[in-house]
Amino acid sequence: MEDVVEASWTDPECPVARAADLVGDRWSLLIIRDAMDGARSFTDFQQRTGIARNILTDRLRKLTAHGLLEHVEAPTGKRRRYALTDAGKDLFPVVVTLRQWGERHAFEPGEPRSVLVDAHGAVVPDVVPAAADGTTLTSDTTSVLKAPS
Template structure:
């Protein structure tokens, strides 16, 4: 029996990229599934074991993330099951995951509390993400603004 088509997305704020992104991936489980896919999870069982997510919720999130183009299903080498892998859109979400991680490192842990660490290929900590203008100026909520569409 084929999967039901994804439900039409009703945008919280149709003109806002932040709202649209939150509508697509703004719940805890979706973010953790994407995080784990970036860290090598490929099978349904991988996601269950890494997150502790209930199977029915995982099924829903995998369908949603696949329907919205962040994940795709591919045949396993054995041909007996499907694997999940990030699409280009899913890989583009890496900076969002890093920003969430870095915010959490600064604000969600007490000093000295144990936490995982994101390391680059050279085994050093990933530097802080800092948005900058073309002239190198650090951008913040105080020196940027949103131009709304009509």
């Protein structure tokens, strides 16, 4: 992202706002989610999400320009493929936390849904922010220090 200058950040000093500016729309997050789940080609992303081709083109271009995805050589060498960069992979805890929030708040009891499991088939435990001493952190136990003016 160092080479990309965002013309107008929503809130230039807020990391949450900048992250939302980069991946806060639904399509970008679903593309990142699907890349984490093995999608690599334009067709993969289009079929998994049902996104319109023009919107997908725009989001892939944006995610690549901001260093979340990169172009990689396809085994056949015929088509561009996409892979998560380290910055894209760093979104994994964000996607897991958003998924877990959705499990708790976006489904009715008993409603069918997908489940995230580890390599052994065990359900991934809740992601919970913790202080250095291991105590759970919440919005009630943290605060934001504003950047100096």
